[in-house]
Amino acid sequence: MIVFDLCCAAGDHRFEAWFASSESFSDQQARGLINCPVCGDDDVKKAVMAPRVGTKSNRQGAVQPPIKPVGSPEPSPDLVRKLFADIAAKQAEMLPQSRWVGRDFADAARAMHEGRAAEDLIHGQASPEEAQSLHDDGIAAMPLLVPIVPPEAAN
Structure with a gap:
């Protein structure tokens, strides 16, 4: 796994994300x-990052503080x-609503977008390809930030 500092072009917001x-x-x-x-915004690029360099193996006990980018305080x-x-x-x-x-x-999001179904607040599962297709067709959808257990899988 690797973590990248990212930023968007629209609002110049900075955030980090993990990737394989x-x-x-x-x-x-x-x-x-x-x-x-x-x-x-989906115009996201890697932000400038300071590398974290480990200490030499023969210098046990030496602790090197992490390098922080200027003007970017690390939250506690x-x-x-x-x-x-x-x-x-x-x-x-929001989920109970x-x-x-x-x-x-x-399919449900596309049906609402095309007027084949009444507008409603929905949540569910979509493959990366389905999510990309919705995005490409201008259909608003976004991932939930906190994973949930599908109702049929809950004890």
């Missing part, structure tokens, strides 16, 4: 699957936990 490899990032970027979590672990908890709470508040459509998400 550099090639995985490039593939997802080319398919428009990476969006800014603040503004939704408590702040990060609070932000994730706030995101999870907001998502949990939305209808679970399972694996039919792409």
